[in-house]
Amino acid sequence: MLVVSAGAAWCAGREALASADVLRAQQEVDRVKRMVTMGALPRKALEESQAALTEAKDRDLLQSTLYARDGLNSITEEKSRDMMGAAERQVQRSRERLAAAEKKVDEGVAPLTSLTPYLEEFERNRVVCSQAVAHARLVHEMQEMIRAERELQSRIDQLTSVRPGAYRAAEKFDGNGSFTALHLRAIELGFVKQFRRVMPISAKGDSEMHRGMGYDHRGRVDVAVLPDSTEGMWLRKQLELMRIPHIAFRGYVPGQATGAHIHIGPPSLPYRPLTTATGPTMSPARPGF
Numbered sequence: 001m002l003v004v005s006a007g008a009a010w011c012a013g014r015e016a017l018a019s020a021d022v023l024r025a026q027q028e029v030d031r032v033k034r035m036v037t038m039g040a041l042p043r044k045a046l047e048e049s050q051a052a053l054t055e056a057k058d059r060d061l062l063q064s065t066l067y068a069r070d071g072l073n074s075i076t077e078e079k080s081r082d083m084m085g086a087a088e089r090q091v092q093r094s095r096e097r098l099a100a101a102e103k104k105v106d107e108g109v110a111p112l113t114s115l116t117p118y119l120e121e122f123e124r125n126r127v128v129c130s131q132a133v134a135h136a137r138l139v140h141e142m143q144e145m146i147r148a149e150r151e152l153q154s155r156i157d158q159l160t161s162v163r164p165g166a167y168r169a170a171e172k173f174d175g176n177g178s179f180t181a182l183h184l185r186a187i188e189l190g191f192v193k194q195f196r197r198v199m200p201i202s203a204k205g206d207s208e209m210h211r212g213m214g215y216d217h218r219g220r221v222d223v224a225v226l227p228d229s230t231e232g233m234w235l236r237k238q239l240e241l242m243r244i245p246h247i248a249f250r251g252y253v254p255g256q257a258t259g260a261h262i263h264i265g266p267p268s269l270p271y272r273p274l275t276t277a278t279g280p281t282m283s284p285a286r287p288g289f
């Protein structure tokens with residue numbers, strides 16, 4: 001068993017740690033293959049070692065997605081689908097192992113207590129699978145949120161124009177244009193104090209998904225609260241007091257909550273901006289997220 005301390009492993013890079021198990025399984029496949037060629041092991045042994053390699057790869061995938069240190073920021077929708085596939089295969093494997101163990105009990109060659117580890121493994125993998133499903137749903141909702149933000153930002157002036165009594169899908173506040181890590185810290189602390197829970201940040205700075213959709217989200221933060229909820233109204237009030245630019249999105253389509261959130265910071269710019277008459281657009285400040 002190779003033991004790597006978590007800290008050192010993260011420094012060494014996630015990929016390096018994640019593949020240690022896979023590497024070992026691959027070496028085992030190679031070793032068994034040689035033995036089978038020499039006739040020292042049956043062909044079945046090769047199939048078993050190959051199955052173990054596939055399983056190690058699935059575990060690896062779950063580790064790097066479901067338990068990714070930077071959470072959802074590094075996950076794309078495609079990756080989240082792979083993650084669900086891996087979780088489902090794990091459940092299937094433990095189901096098969098359990099069935100085989102049950103057969104032995106039925107045949108009277110193993111005691112009933114021998115089922116315990118298989119039942120536990122099955123249960124563990126089922127929990128992981130439901131976590132993967134919830135995770136994938138979150139990734140999808142985030143994607144919807146970004147999509148909504150993107151659609152709305154292109155129509156923002158039209159949508160934020162003041163028409164008395166009109167429903168406004170988005171409200172933009174320019175403030176003094178500045179939003180820094182210190183501001184964010186202050187807001188997060190204030191939120192915890194006020195609501196006794198951590199502020200639900202759905203995207204902090206750049207994310208794989210924003211980039212994938214062509215948006216530069218550096219220096220911006222998305223908070224998953226409805227703009228007109230108690231929390232949303234409190235947050236907007238603080239942002240106004242601190243003169244922090246933000247956009248309150250009520251949703252892409254009225255009533256469709258997935259798009260509703262509060263975007264803090266200046267509007268997102270295209271990731272690779274087209275050169276316009278005014279020159280390429282650049283984000284002015286880099287607050288460190």
Ligand SMILES: [Zn+2]
Binds near residue numbers: 221262
């Ligand atoms: Zn945003």
